[in-house]
Every structure is written in C-alpha cells, then in structure tokens.
Amino acid sequence: MPEISKAYEPAAVEAKWRARWEDVFRADAASPKPAYSIVIPPPNVTGVLTLGHVLNNTLQDILARRARMLGKEVLWLPGTDHAGIATQTVVERRLRKEGKTRRDLGRGEFLRRVWAWKEEHGGIIVEQLKKLGCSCDWSRERFTMDEAYSRSVTEVFVELYKRGHIYRGKRMVNWCPASLTALSDEEVIMKPVHGKLYYMRYEVADAPGEFLEIATTRPETLMGDTGVAVNPADERYARYIGRECWRPFPRARIPIVGDPKIDPEFGTGVLKVTPAHDKADFEIGARHGLETLDIMNPDGTLNALAGPDFEGKERFAARALAVEKLAALGLFTREEPYEHNVGYSERADVPIEPRLSEQWFLRYPKVAEALEAVRGGAIRFTPERWTKVYEHWMTNIQDWCISRQLWWGHRIPVWYRGEEIYAGVAPPPDAETWRQDEDVLDTWFSSWLWPFATMDAATEKKFYPTDDLVTGPDIIFLWVARMIMAGLEFRGEIPFAKVFFTGLIRDAQGRKMSKSLGNSPDPLDLIARFGADGLRFGLLRIAPHGQDIRYDEKQVEEGRNFANKLWNAARFRQMHGPSAPEPSLEGLELSPYSMEVAARLNELIRGTEEAYAGSRFTEIAQSLYDFFWSDYCDWYVEAAKTEIFADNPAARNSALTVMDFVLSHILRLLHPVMPHITEELWETFGFAPAGLTHAPFPTAAAALDRSRLEEARRQAAAVYQSARQARNLRAEYRVPSNRKARFILRSQPEWAERELATFARLINAEEAAIQPLYEAPGGVPRVLTEMGELYMPLEGLVDAGAEKARLKKEMEKTQAELAAVRRKLQSSSFVANAPAAVIEEHRKRETTFLQRLEQLEKMSAETAR
RNA sequence: GCGCGCUUAGCUCAGUGGUAGAGCGGCAGCUUUACACGCUGUUGGUCGGGGGUUCAAAUCCCUCAGCGCGCACCA
Numbered sequence: 001m002p003e004i005s006k007a008y009e010p011a012a013v014e015a016k017w018r019a020r021w022e023d024v025f026r027a028d029a030a031s032p033k034p035a036y037s038i039v040i041p042p043p044n045v046t047g048v049l050t051l052g053h054v055l056n057n058t059l060q061d062i063l064a065r066r067a068r069m070l071g072k073e074v075l076w077l078p079g080t081d082h083a084g085i086a087t088q089t090v091v092e093r094r095l096r097k098e099g100k101t102r103r104d105l106g107r108g109e110f111l112r113r114v115w116a117w118k119e120e121h122g123g124i125i126v127e128q129l130k131k132l133g134c135s136c137d138w139s140r141e142r143f144t145m146d147e148a149y150s151r152s153v154t155e156v157f158v159e160l161y162k163r164g165h166i167y168r169g170k171r172m173v174n175w176c177p178a179s180l181t182a183l184s185d186e187e188v189i190m191k192p193v194h195g196k197l198y199y200m201r202y203e204v205a206d207a208p209g210e211f212l213e214i215a216t217t218r219p220e221t222l223m224g225d226t227g228v229a230v231n232p233a234d235e236r237y238a239r240y241i242g243r244e245c246w247r248p249f250p251r252a253r254i255p256i257v258g259d260p261k262i263d264p265e266f267g268t269g270v271l272k273v274t275p276a277h278d279k280a281d282f283e284i285g286a287r288h289g290l291e292t293l294d295i296m297n298p299d300g301t302l303n304a305l306a307g308p309d310f311e312g313k314e315r316f317a318a319r320a321l322a323v324e325k326l327a328a329l330g331l332f333t334r335e336e337p338y339e340h341n342v343g344y345s346e347r348a349d350v351p352i353e354p355r356l357s358e359q360w361f362l363r364y365p366k367v368a369e370a371l372e373a374v375r376g377g378a379i380r381f382t383p384e385r386w387t388k389v390y391e392h393w394m395t396n397i398q399d400w401c402i403s404r405q406l407w408w409g410h411r412i413p414v415w416y417r418g419e420e421i422y423a424g425v426a427p428p429p430d431a432e433t434w435r436q437d438e439d440v441l442d443t444w445f446s447s448w449l450w451p452f453a454t455m456d457a458a459t460e461k462k463f464y465p466t467d468d469l470v471t472g473p474d475i476i477f478l479w480v481a482r483m484i485m486a487g488l489e490f491r492g493e494i495p496f497a498k499v500f501f502t503g504l505i506r507d508a509q510g511r512k513m514s515k516s517l518g519n520s521p522d523p524l525d526l527i528a529r530f531g532a533d534g535l536r537f538g539l540l541r542i543a544p545h546g547q548d549i550r551y552d553e554k555q556v557e558e559g560r561n562f563a564n565k566l567w568n569a570a571r572f573r574q575m576h577g578p579s580a581p582e583p584s585l586e587g588l589e590l591s592p593y594s595m596e597v598a599a600r601l602n603e604l605i606r607g608t609e610e611a612y613a614g615s616r617f618t619e620i621a622q623s624l625y626d627f628f629w630s631d632y633c634d635w636y637v638e639a640a641k642t643e644i645f646a647d648n649p650a651a652r653n654s655a656l657t658v659m660d661f662v663l664s665h666i667l668r669l670l671h672p673v674m675p676h677i678t679e680e681l682w683e684t685f686g687f688a689p690a691g692l693t694h695a696p697f698p699t700a701a702a703a704l705d706r707s708r709l710e711e712a713r714r715q716a717a718a719v720y721q722s723a724r725q726a727r728n729l730r731a732e733y734r735v736p737s738n739r740k741a742r743f744i745l746r747s748q749p750e751w752a753e754r755e756l757a758t759f760a761r762l763i764n765a766e767e768a769a770i771q772p773l774y775e776a777p778g779g780v781p782r783v784l785t786e787m788g789e790l791y792m793p794l795e796g797l798v799d800a801g802a803e804k805a806r807l808k809k810e811m812e813k814t815q816a817e818l819a820a821v822r823r824k825l826q827s828s829s830f831v832a833n834a835p836a837a838v839i840e841e842h843r844k845r846e847t848t849f850l851q852r853l854e855q856l857e858k859m860s861a862e863t864a865r
Numbered sequence: 866g867c868g869c870g871c872u873u874a875g876c877u878c879a880g881u882g883g884u885a886g887a888g889c890g891g892c893a894g895c896u897u898u899a900c901a902c903g904c905u906g907u908u909g910g911u912c913g914g915g916g917g918u919u920c921a922a923a924u925c926c927c928u929c930a931g932c933g934c935g936c937a938c939c940a
Contacts, residue, residue, distance in 0.1 A: 008900095473935085547870080727906060
C-alpha cells in the first residue's frame, strides 16, 4: 500500500488524472449502450474561465459523469463560438497599436490576422475547462467557424431564404456606434440614465412671435426634425395641425401634424419628430409622410446634413452645442433633471443609436411548435418559472436582425448583380460579375444550430436530440429559444429534453461580477489554492436551486476542507490493512453502529437519486457532506474504533469491511462532484481496477437484516444521544476534553452493557460502569439519558444545590414541552380533525415527557442525599 | 406599467401543513494514536409587517413594504 500524505495536496493528483483522462471520455457512436448527451454552451473563443463557467460546467460534468456510471454511452460535446464582435474588437485593438485599421489591411488580410490570433489565444478557456476536470469528448471539440459548421450555417441561411423566412429590408435597427454594426433587440440592454429634459421653442411659421414649446431628451437630433406632432384631441394645439413651424437650424419649415400616439400629459404635449433617429418617430413620420433626414454618421458623429457647425461633432458634444445655439437664438426655455431608460449595446456598453439601415431579417420559423414544446412539457425547464419568461417572449416575438457589419463571422451567402439577387451555398457560376454581400451573420445565427451542427451523421444518429442543457437564464432568448426553433425547423425534433437554468454568481455585496468592478475572482487562482474539486464542491454547495448565488471564498475553502476530510478518512482506513476490491456486507455480523451507518448510507443513496431527478444539485452536495462528515466520520468511525483497536478479529474485520463498504459507495456517489480525489482514492484502495469513471453508480440499497435493523438503530441512536449528553455534562463542569472522567450508569436497559466500551470511548471516559445500586452523593453531576441515569462523580465537587438547579431547568423545559403537547391533545377540535397518526404521535410524546419528568424528579430528590 | 423571484440565527442558506435546521462566525475547552483544512461543547431566530384559511401556518391565500431580475416604455 502506497504511503499517503497527511494533508490532501490536490495539484499533483489533479494533474495526474487530467493526463490520464485525456482520451477516456470519447463517445462511441456505434456503442450499443443507451445514449446520453449534452452540448456545452460554447464559451466565447476570446473568453477566459469565470466562476459562472465553473458552476455551469461543473453541473454538466456531474450529469455526464453520473450518466457514464449509470452505464450510458455519454457524449459531452465541447467547443467555442467565434464571438463576432468581441473577437473582431480584440484584434482591431491590437491593430490600432500598430496604427492601423482593418480597412488598411483589407478583408482577407484582416481575417488572416483574426485566425492567427484565434490559433494563438483561442484555446485558453478549453484548457481551463480541462483543469476543472470536465469530462468532455475533446476529440469532438467544435468551433462555430469550422468548415463543416460554417457550411451548415450557410445552408440554413439559404434554406430559410428560399422558404421565405429571411428577407432584406430598410428598417430602424439598433446601431452600435462603437462596433459600427446593427444589433438584435436582445443585445440591447436598457439602463436607467440620469439625463435632462430640455425645453425649447419652435416658432409657428405663419404666426411670427407665436411658439410651440417642445420637451426633448435629445436636442442634438433637432437638425433631423422633419415635423412636429401634437395630439389632435389636445385643445391647446389642435388649431396648429396642418400648419408649419420653423426648425431653428438648419432653418427650415416643417409640418405640424396630429397624431393620437402623442401623450398630452407628457412634457408640453408637443413632440419633435425625428424619423431617422427614433423608432417611434419613424412610425409617426411614416404615418404622415414626413421626410427622413439622417444627420448622423455610423460612428455617432454628425454629418453635413446637420449643418456646418455640427458636422464631425460627436453626438454628446453636439447635444451641448445644440442647447447653446438654441439659447443664443432665445429659443431655449429651461432644462430639468430627468431619469429615463436608454438602450445600451451589451458588448460595447455605449448608448445604441436607433438608425435606419438596410439589413437582413429573419421571420422566426416554428414559433408555435417551439412554444408548445415547452408549454406541453416535451422540453422541461428547471426551475419551472422560466417557462413563463419563455412564453412571454415567444408570444411577442419580433423579427430578428441577423446581419452584422463585421468581417469576422459567416459571410452572408448572397450576391448582387444590378437588380438581381442570388443566394446560394456556392457562389454564382460567373462569380466575377457578381458582388457578394459585405456583411456577416450574427454569431447567434450560428450558435442556434449548435446541438446538431456540431455532430457528424453517425454522432447525430446516436446522440441527437440531446438530453440536458445547462445554461444561464440570461440567454434564454438569445440562445435557448432559438435552438428550439432551429431544432424543430431543421431536424424536426426538439434539440434537448431538459434545460437547467443556473443562478447568477454575485459578489458578497450582491453585485454582479464584472471586470470593471474587479470583483470576479480568477477560478484558476482558486484552483491553485483549493483544488478543482474543492472549488467545484464549494460552489455547488452554495448554488441554491436556480437562485442567484452570493459568492464567498469561505465556501471554496470548505470545499477544500471536505476534500481533506475525505482524504484523511481514507488514510485512517488504510492504516489498518488492505481492503477487499469489492467490499460487501454479506455474511457479516454487524454492530448497531454498522447497521446505523449502513442504513444511513441507504437513505443517502435514495435521497441522492431523488435529488438528481429534481436537479437539486445543492442538495446532492449537502447530503453527501452531511453523511460523510457527520454520520460516517464523527460517529461511525469514532464508534468503530472500539472494535478496530480491540483484539476480536471477527469484530475488527466486520468494522473494517463496513468502512470499505461505505467508502467504496461514497467515492462513487461523490465522483461526479469531486472527480479527481475520488478517482485517486479509488485507485489507492484498489476497489476496481477499471477505474472510477465507469464504475457503477450506487442505486440499490444494501440489504440489511430487517429483523434486527430497527432495534439496532435505536440502540446506536441511544448511545450517540447519551454521548452528547455526557459530553455536555463534562463541558458544563469544565472537565477538559482531554481529561479522562469516570461515569456511572444506573437503571440502564439490558443491552447497554454490551455497548459500554464504545460509549466510554465516545465520551473519553476512563471508565463507564454500570452500577444498578449506585447511590450518588447529592452533588454528583447527573443527567437522564436513553442509556439510563448517568452520573459523573467528581473529586471534591459537592454542590447539591447547583445540581438540583440544573435538574430543575431540565424539568421546566420538559414541563413546557409536555404542556404544549397536552394543550393540543385536550383540544377537542384537534382530536376530532387531525389525522390519527398525528394524534398517535402526540400521545407518544406525552408519554415520553411524562416518564422523563418522573425520572428527573427522582434524580432531583436524590440530590438531597 | 406588466411579469417573476427573494425576505428564516451576526453572515450564507436548507426547510411547501404536524416538536424551527446546517455551515460559517462568536464564545469556552482540547497537540483525545486519520484530519488544527481538525475534535468537543455552547451562544444565536416573535421565520419582513398586517390580515385570512385550517384542529394546526416558516410552509396555503390576500395585502403592504424592502431588495433583485426580466419585458415594455412618454419624447
């Protein structure tokens, strides 16, 4: 047996298994075993591991590893996505340091640079996932820009175009002035902004000296105003409808229109209409045939149409200038603080600019079917409440802007020649006469195919649809909903059966983790300090079911401590001789403690199975922790030491075998959660040569002798409870835990004698003797236990009064409990209405309390001696 | 505005009708022959407020408050 170190040192152990596992998790598409599959939510290729990834992928690893141990053929398919905007931004930033832009390089050269960057830096997160212990099939790692994958994306585009789901149109879109591209609605986040409401006056054209006062948050767009609108029902302004007023600069006459959408209560009740720079204004403009005047450049600066003063000015600088100019003209009235919501580009974190532009849009396919798939339970969301969020989005679904003004991504497979449009997987025959669309597709337009576009035909046949998806609720629309529609449209089947939504990991103050706040710990640092297993376990245990998580490093520390506890418990067992490769309880004479721990193990196995069925991962971790630390280490091992250190070979062997039995089960139960340390110990014990990754996951309970079980468990519980009381007595009388004490039991049950040695060991007694005729001096500390009346005679300590007072306190507590039970039992409505079992239980409690009181009274009377 | 979630011990959280729990922290004691990343004992709660249903409510219903999230959005 190899030497085993005193404290668990994860680094070497984890590195060892990472190397050995490299090829163990390949999925065999030809396997006769039932399939189980998960596709990883592909992290950005630019990304590095975050705590969110750790949680998410730990959960997937748990599912995959357990499925493997349940005899499934498991595919956990890993990969990354090309993250169009993020990746292109990273490379452009590098170019800028060389003083170049992507246009200086040209499309071909720029893309070569991006690929080079990807080859050099893109694998980081994959390596980090390996460090975490993820049991992915690395031979099937995919990237959304892989050749085969790209072909799928293109095919899907062409197919949807042919089916009439994809169209091109000039519409208002969310424009990101930093990334210089359109975004989908889902990539815009609304943020409350402390802005101002500016009041200004437009002169009525046919009535000089008469003004309409207008309130706006964006005075810098006034140069694009092509109308002014009021509510026709608004008596203050009805007479102006059909007339004109002056836009101050560039000075022009613009029509005043009546539109019922105008809220007379808001501001002044007069709206300036800027159809090119506001979604609502665009619609008003369209209704009244107003001109669309685009005064902005793509980068958010103003253009020549805004006038010479504004041309080239950044939009927020232009705001100040516009106010200044209005004031100079005497047209500025006042401003007031105003908090409102502004759409921000999620990636670039700058206010988006509503902008009119020609883009490609997708009319979603299979909306009704996708809605029904979740509503009807074909796909089950956990926690279930997310189905409502899904339904809401699906029933208010808007067309998806799928084109992006980027170079890095799947180029839109459409070619133009004059008025002609050609869409095809391959370029048109006489390609040189055609011009291909310059834009690429939204990254999500490739990700939504992930569950099947990542699989070759044989893999797909075996593993699609997948079983579980584990992801964050923040991408329920961006990704989950779209995958469901894509699966239904292109494979005629839902892509996964279950979706588990994790919570968000927040810092100790409850704030989101973010780079700018610097409050997101580096998981690799945590792995270095606490081990991957410790990190996994610690995080899992604080990840309440679908609830946000408050991260605290203490929890990871606890994970490490638990690993260490496991290590040392194993070490203790190994000090006492070799273990059988397949420990079994069959034919063993079991002590009450062994019966108890085996029964608890059975409960654990059952509970674990139920927790898995309900995706209650925290409960899995918690129950393993509780069983192992408390039931096994604190109680069983301590109790079993009596047999292990005694010279009865049969009893000793029995106890050691029970330990082996429990350990061989706990290692398997724990393996999905803490794969490295369990695999290491499994090997050290020599439990099964094939390794732990494919060892059978415990499902069946051990068969225990029913005729003895109940009584044995009762006895074990009585000994443990009595030990607690005895320890308490020691502490109260300041007998240091290292000092041996003497205990005397009186009027004990007949079985107690046999358990005396164990009892004595648990309370660190010099001796625990049974003396039926013991007459305790009045001041001897005493307590009523389930093993009988227990006395702790102490040299020189005789304070009968104190002892009596202690007992009195105990009696008062019991009396209170008795009174509470009796109050219920005496209520006729309770007896009439409560179920018989509940009444019975209350009666039992009444009897117990009565007996206890009686004995306590007797003991109290004896303090007079 | 609509929808969802949360509120239980100092902290982080379990606990979906029947005697309020865990870990951490605090306090006290311990190098008890696996583990100080440990052991033992102990201190902490009118379960956010109010109302209701019920023999019985942390748990079910209503309502209010605070915090958080999603969707929509009036310039």
